[in-house]
Amino acid sequence: MPRPNGRSGSKFANMNLISLLTPHDLDAAFAIEQRSHAFPWTEKTFASNQGERYLNFRLTVDGVLAAFAITQVVLDEATLFNLAVDPAFQRRGLGRELLRHLIDELKQRSVMTLWLEVRASNRSAIALYEQLNFNEVSVRRHYYPTAGGKEDAIIMALTI
Numbered sequence: 001m002p003r004p005n006g007r008s009g010s011k012f013a014n015m016n017l018i019s020l021l022t023p024h025d026l027d028a029a030f031a032i033e034q035r036s037h038a039f040p041w042t043e044k045t046f047a048s049n050q051g052e053r054y055l056n057f058r059l060t061v062d063g064v065l066a067a068f069a070i071t072q073v074v075l076d077e078a079t080l081f082n083l084a085v086d087p088a089f090q091r092r093g094l095g096r097e098l099l100r101h102l103i104d105e106l107k108q109r110s111v112m113t114l115w116l117e118v119r120a121s122n123r124s125a126i127a128l129y130e131q132l133n134f135n136e137v138s139v140r141r142h143y144y145p146t147a148g149g150k151e152d153a154i155i156m157a158l159t160i
Contacts (some may be wrong), residue, residue, distance in 0.1 A: 008038050015061070015062055016060070016061050016066075016097065017060045018057055018058070018097070018101045019058060019060075021050075021057055021068055021069075021070075022058075024064060024119070025058050026047065029058065029065060029068045030043055031083050032068065032085075032086045033046060033082070033086055035086060036084040036087060037084065040077040041082065049070050049072070049081055049082070051069075052071060053074065054073070055072075055073050055105060055106070056068065057069045057098060057105075059097065059098045059101075061089060066086050066088075066094055067084060067086065067094045067095060067098050068084070068098075069083045069098050069102050070082040071102060073106070074109060076110060076111055076113070077111065077112065077113045078106050078114045079114075079116065080102070080115070080116040083099065084096075084110070091128050095125075096131075096132070099128070099132060102114075103132070103160060109159050111160055112160055113160065114134075114157065114160060115137075115155070115156070115157050116129065116134070116155075117140065117143070117153040117156070118153065119144050119152075119153065120151055121138070121151055129145060129156050132158065133155040134157060135156060135158070136154055136155070136156055137154065137156060137157050138154045139152050139153070139154055159160070
């Protein structure tokens with residue numbers, strides 16, 4: 001069920017809704033993926049991360065898709081494969097809002113651990129995850145492609 005979150009601070013409050021990502025959202029979500037990452041997923045990879053094993057959410061602002069999260073759930077563990085906020089909507093706390101919603105949903109489903117990996121250079125994402133009590137578990141050396149070669153992935157986990 002969509003969950004509204006009106007934000008104030010301007011003359012008009014924005015209406016944020018979080019709901020399940022649907023097949024109708026995939027084109028817009030893939031466009032966000034391409035705008036948000038220097039090395040985005042392919043359309044095939046994006047499409048293959050949908051279905052019954054996945055708990056995928058979207059966050060809309062005034063009816064416009066602004067962010068999404070792609071998460072695979074297996075038994076009592078989940079892995080956040082992708083979280084992206086459209087650059088036009090970044091620095092507004094939407095990633096935090098979406099991640100908190102995901103964690104709440106996982107709790108209701110008796111998931112015990114949420115795993116993720118993040119580029120070592122993505123300091124703002126790492127700071128967000130640490131604020132939400134994720135812990136660094138390990139490092140995958142030379143995992144992500146970069147313009148100059150490869151960079152490490154930080155593996156993090158949250159005990160729910």
